[in-house]
Amino acid sequence: MDPVPPKASTGRLSPGSPAGGRKPWLLWIAGIVLVAVLGVARFGGDDLGPRLLAAVRLRFGIGAVSAGLAVSGNIEAHQSVLAFKTVQSRVTALPFDEGQWVKAGTLIARVDDTDYRQQVAIAEAALEVQKRQLAATEQNLVAIQKTVVSDQADLSMKTLDYERYQSLWGHGYTPTQQRDLAATAVREAKASLERDEALQAAAGRNIELVQANIHAAEESLAMAQITLGYCALNAPFDGVILVREAELGEIVTPDTPIVTLADLDHVWLRAYINETDIARARLGAKVAITTDTYPGKVYQGRVSFISPNAEFTPKTVETHAERITLVYRIKIDIDNPTHELVPGMPADAAISLEAP
Numbered sequence: 479m480d481p482v483p484p485k486a487s488t489g490r491l492s493p494g495s496p497a498g499g500r501k502p503w504l505l506w507i508a509g510i511v512l513v514a515v516l517g518v519a520r521f522g523g524d525d526l527g528p529r530l531l532a533a534v535r536l537r538f539g540i541g542a543v544s545a546g547l548a549v550s551g552n553i554e555a556h557q558s559v560l561a562f563k564t565v566q567s568r569v570t571a572l573p574f575d576e577g578q579w580v581k582a583g584t585l586i587a588r589v590d591d592t593d594y595r596q597q598v599a600i601a602e603a604a605l606e607v608q609k610r611q612l613a614a615t616e617q618n619l620v621a622i623q624k625t626v627v628s629d630q631a632d633l634s635m636k637t638l639d640y641e642r643y644q645s646l647w648g649h650g651y652t653p654t655q656q657r658d659l660a661a662t663a664v665r666e667a668k669a670s671l672e673r674d675e676a677l678q679a680a681a682g683r684n685i686e687l688v689q690a691n692i693h694a695a696e697e698s699l700a701m702a703q704i705t706l707g708y709c710a711l712n713a714p715f716d717g718v719i720l721v722r723e724a725e726l727g728e729i730v731t732p733d734t735p736i737v738t739l740a741d742l743d744h745v746w747l748r749a750y751i752n753e754t755d756i757a758r759a760r761l762g763a764k765v766a767i768t769t770d771t772y773p774g775k776v777y778q779g780r781v782s783f784i785s786p787n788a789e790f791t792p793k794t795v796e797t798h799a800e801r802i803t804l805v806y807r808i809k810i811d812i813d814n815p816t817h818e819l820v821p822g823m824p825a826d827a828a829i830s831l832e833a834p
Contacts, residue, residue, distance in 0.1 A: 546766075546828040547758055549808070551749030553769075553823040555740040558714060560586060565594065565708045566731045569724055576722050579817075580713045580739070587724065587736045591709035598706055601699035608695045612688040619681035626674045633667035640664045717741045720821065742817040747779065747825055750805040759784055764830040765810050769823055777819065781829060783809035 567589035574580060640660040646652035721738040724730060747767060751759055765779040788804040810827055812819060819825070 546830045547751065547755055548826065548828050549749040549751055550824070550826050551747045551810075553745055553812070553819045553821055553825055554748050555717075555742055555745045555821045557720065557738055557740045557821075558717075559735045560711055560714075560737050560739055561733045561735050562587075562589060562711055562730055563708045564705055564732050565589060565591075567591070567593070567709065567729070569726055569728045569730055569736075572722065572724065572726055572736075574719050574722070574737075576719050579718050580716070582713055582715050584713045585710060586713050586719075586739075587711040589709050589730065591706055594702070594706040594709055598699065598702040601695065601702040605692065605695035605699055608688060608692040612685065612692060615681065615684045615688050619678065619685060622674060622678045622681050626671065626678055629667065629671035629674050633664070633671050636660070636663045636667045711736060713739060715739070715741050716743060718817075718820070740821055742814055742820065745812050745814045745819050745821070746782070747810040747812060747827055749808050749810060749827060751808055753788060753804045753806065756784070756806050758831055759808060759829055765812075765827050766830075767810070767812055767825050767827045769819070769825045771823060772818060775818075777812050777814070779810045779812035779827070781808060782811045783807075 569587060570590050571585065571588035573585060580586065640657075640663070643652055643657045643660040647654065647657040717739040719737050720740050723735045723737065730736065747765075759781060761781055761784060763781045765781060767777040767779055768775070769777075785807040788806055810829075
């Protein structure tokens, strides 16, 4: 009697079956090949054996990834489209090409900053004018203060004269006209003092106004310097340049894309799981990731996102289970300290079914 054919793979590897339900004769072949590989590893050099062993493990599912929910997808990275802010000018420097690695703070692009340097110079000149105006206003206040002191002394002297004339007039030794002239002099001295005190207060307010103008000029200068700083575009983080969208001599406007920078320290795998498996995946679940680029090497990750909404199966997605109408998108964060994983690289993953 012919053996009963195995059921179609559901994308879930059974912990009790190393090959997830493969045919027995395939396991026998795998064992024979492993013995052969071990022999090659012993007599064929330091490099050939491990590579053959990794290839066999991936082909027959022996030790490639841990048991769990199997998914496939492409590596993606957090990307930033870098552009100049506020400034509009001609590109004068683009030191890097696509695919080059840059460190945080490295100059990515520069535009002609002649106009913006001139704006800084104008703002500096305006600030200097206000500072000189403040010095002149302070000197004027000092002069008025001395005038007030003189007015106070004059009023005091004329008040004494009036009191003496008033005493003499009371005893009949001074005519009324002389007393009246002394009284008029007192009133004139008081008026002069009040006038100069008002000028003193106005000079104080002028100083406050000039000080406010100085503050405004300082802020204008700071804004001009900030705008000048926008003429240089620096890398916000360590990464690789995926796309260079500008060229030397090109006139760029604010928010025109210059380069796209990918953060390889934080890569992730975009994958899809079948609707029937959504209850088995858990946020924070451990994930083992493998790629064809680095056979036999397993990367560690975790499930960081599970879409709450189902969608139709994308045409470019291939799952280990049967294709069904609805799938859920998931995101798997991956540790990538050596930056071996790059955007667009296909990868397989096994999601642990144990509680995280």
